[in-house]
Amino acid sequence: MIGIFDSGVGGMTVAHAIEQLLPGHSLIYYGDIARTPYGPKSPATIINYSIRNTEFLLKRGAELIVIACNSASSVATETLRKKFQVPIIEVISPAAHRAAVTSKSGRVGIIGTRATVKSGIYPKTILTEQPRAKIFQEACPLLVPLVEEGWLNRRETKMILRRYLHPLKEKQIDTLVLGCTHYPLLKDLIQPRMGKQVKLIDSSIETAHYVKKFLTRTPDMVTREKQTSHNYYVSDSTETARKVAKRIFSRPMELICV
């Protein structure tokens, strides 16, 4: 069983992509809505929560953990890998790899939460693959609340995006990493703002592909059951969360509140 956790519902973009790419696998998801968002919090706090989330998933039979949250991936991966025996897959490396092989000019932009940007993990990871790359980062802390409010096509959201993206446009990047699982929901605003010459890298989709590749290489890592199950657990149940979940999956979602 594949275990996936996130600070809330944003990571469901990863779970949704995994459901589609690996229909033969069971998955269990944990969204820490009671403590969301992680992005503005300190590394120590995010690490504590990530340990708890992983323990929750392992107790319920997860054999592989996907950290479906860029903020948690940025600061907690190392600790989780030291502490737990199961494979830990995070969202940064797959997206960073895709950015490194996609960018022709080597000018790559990263947008993410404050925690992700501050960790410097994206530039570090991209530079190991493309040492001459120029990486430009922008923290976009208001995008998560805007997505959670469902303000996906509002004038205010466009203006705030313009403000965040302007410095990256100035730097003439040719590749932009959507370094937060909420951001794919804003793709239709981000792409025209950046121009079609800029390739957008969706960390959710890249991570799902990486999980698939990983399971193809090591098929025994995760048990395949005859009856697959997809269970979505959350630490708090709110209407907003159910709405965002429905938008991501294009179906009403049963969120089990624990």
Place this chain on the structure above:
Amino acid sequence: MIGIFDSGVGGMTVAHAIEQLLPGHSLIYYGDIARTPYGPKSPATIINYSIRNTEFLLKRGAELIVIACNSASSVATETLRKKFQVPIIEVISPAAHRAAVTSKSGRVGIIGTRATVKSGIYPKTILTEQPRAKIFQEACPLLVPLVEEGWLNRRETKMILRRYLHPLKEKQIDTLVLGCTHYPLLKDLIQPRMGKQVKLIDSSIETAHYVKKFLTRTPDMVTREKQTSHNYYVSDSTETARKVAKRIFSRPMELICV
């Protein structure tokens, strides 16, 4: 010692007002930054956190608890009063009372988080004092993130405020309750938007006055020490929190992370 808790730093507007009105008293503050914000969360989760916050303050000697958070006051007051022996003061009643005695037309607006608005506690409280009042509520979930980002005078903030306040303006209210401890920081944008004929009620200031009145009536409730102390505890320490705290107190604040 006066104990004050909030979901984060917003409640420091209450603590600041209490410091100024009651300079002879010690106070201890707890800001639950690790789980902030409370406003979008469910009543059950907010109640759990409020119990923990109260226990934290009581253990450190608080003799009186001020819930300096409208969301927690809205949904957790009853539970805390049942569970704990000390007096529990919340921010709703003082602000609701002020609104009821201030409004001439009886047309009162309330802005707050989703939790506060959904609880219906402001209309209920105002109507007990002014049964013929017409109360109009607007949940303004994006204002807390905007304040926390320090976007206090940005065009985007003004536009978002316009969108939230427009329905209340249409209703021709003469009194508007700022039903969230973050909102006083947006007073300078809200007043011109509503027009100077609309009286703004600041729940932080009203609550500080109420605490003062309460202690005048029952002076033995809280021990007066010769050496007063003001300690600000937080469950997470972030740069944003320190910035907002500094803005509220107009001085750098030592936040003790526990």
